[in-house]
Amino acid sequence: MNKFKYYFILSITTLSLFSCSKSDDSVELTPPREYADQYPTDINDIEQYLKTYYVSVSADLDATITKIPDGGTQKSIWDQTEYELKFRTVNRHGVDYKVYYLVLNEGVGESPTNTDAVLAAYKGEYLQQVTASEVTTLTVTPFEELKFPQSFFNLNSVITGWAEIFPQFKTGTYTEGTNGTISYKDFGAGVMFIPSGLAYYSQGQGAIPSYTPLVFSFKLYEIQRLDSDADGIPNYLEDLNNDGYMYDFRSTINYPVTPAVNADDTDGDGIPNYLDIDDDGDGVTTILEIAAGTDYLDKNSK
Ligand SMILES: [Ca+2]
Ligand SMILES: [Ca+2]
Numbered sequence: 001m002n003k004f005k006y007y008f009i010l011s012i013t014t015l016s017l018f019s020c021s022k023s024d025d026s027v028e029l030t031p032p033r034e035y036a037d038q039y040p041t042d043i044n045d046i047e048q049y050l051k052t053y054y055v056s057v058s059a060d061l062d063a064t065i066t067k068i069p070d071g072g073t074q075k076s077i078w079d080q081t082e083y084e085l086k087f088r089t090v091n092r093h094g095v096d097y098k099v100y101y102l103v104l105n106e107g108v109g110e111s112p113t114n115t116d117a118v119l120a121a122y123k124g125e126y127l128q129q130v131t132a133s134e135v136t137t138l139t140v141t142p143f144e145e146l147k148f149p150q151s152f153f154n155l156n157s158v159i160t161g162w163a164e165i166f167p168q169f170k171t172g173t174y175t176e177g178t179n180g181t182i183s184y185k186d187f188g189a190g191v192m193f194i195p196s197g198l199a200y201y202s203q204g205q206g207a208i209p210s211y212t213p214l215v216f217s218f219k220l221y222e223i224q225r226l227d228s229d230a231d232g233i234p235n236y237l238e239d240l241n242n243d244g245y246m247y248d249f250r251s252t253i254n255y256p257v258t259p260a261v262n263a264d265d266t267d268g269d270g271i272p273n274y275l276d277i278d279d280d281g282d283g284v285t286t287i288l289e290i291a292a293g294t295d296y297l298d299k300n301s302k
């Protein structure tokens with residue numbers, strides 16, 4: 001039901017845009033593609049990119065990714081062995097997405113969970129097959145770069161690809177200069193390769209066209225622990241199985257199939273602890289239990 005509501009809202013938005021920009025009366029709406037139909041195209045583009053581009057990394061972990069020229073001897077990202085190319089399988093929309101990421105440096109500090117916020121520098125590019133004179137070429141277009149981040153991004157409200165990959169990295173250390181500057185060292189740095197279904201998909205965003213996989217190189221400077229249900233316990237301490245991820249399976253858009261057991265839901269009411277104001281379901285809110293000094297932490301401590 002929710003799914004239909006979502007599409008309905010999308011259609012209305014699209015319709016109003018078209019109504020404004022078109023002078024004739026014809027309006028054609030194309031429904032979003034099926035995620036399962038789009039994914040094979042995306043993963044092919046990503047793997048083609050990984051096999052035909054190489055990476056060079058500066059001393060301060062800036063990644064530059066370049067196409068291997070004809071006859072070039074550079075090793076592709078796929079074939080090189082200096083940095084580990086890993087992937088994480090992310091199930092959404094009934095699709096097992098493979099999200100590749102390249103570890104330039106894992107970091108030495110703390111990892112965010114997928115419900116925390118990050119202070120990160122990043123550079124984004126999109127991949128697109130472009131056909132000209134009957135020849136189709138994979139093109140790479142930069143769309144955004146943020147070198148000196150000033151504010152934190154809540155991983156819960158950015159694209160899914162970010163929320164899934166940042167927890168695989170750690171922060172570093174930092175020192176404060178006398179003039180208030182901060183220098184970061186040993187931070188996590190990497191490159192992630194995200195299928196469009198875990199990015200902006202059919203809608204695109206700004207300069208990013210619809211249905212384009214995204215490549216982000218990034219540096220993880222700092223994290224901010226969030227407390228989404230404001231019960232006094234930060235999210236990462238409500239991650240009962242300690243895997244760095246918490247999910248709200250009530251969202252039928254993101255998770256069409258609810259697992260039998262949510263590992264991060266003490267009372268099994270479907271609301272994960274990080275969003276549940278009464279984690280143990282005894283009718284007394286967690287925040288009251290903490291204030292009263294009852295045995296909340298004994299019962300729920302990991
Ligand atoms: Ca909390
Ligand atoms: Ca978890």
Ligand SMILES: [Ca+2]
Nearest residue numbers: 267269271276
């Ligand atoms: Ca619960």
Ligand SMILES: [Ca+2]
Nearest residue numbers: 278280282284
């Ligand atoms: Ca309770």
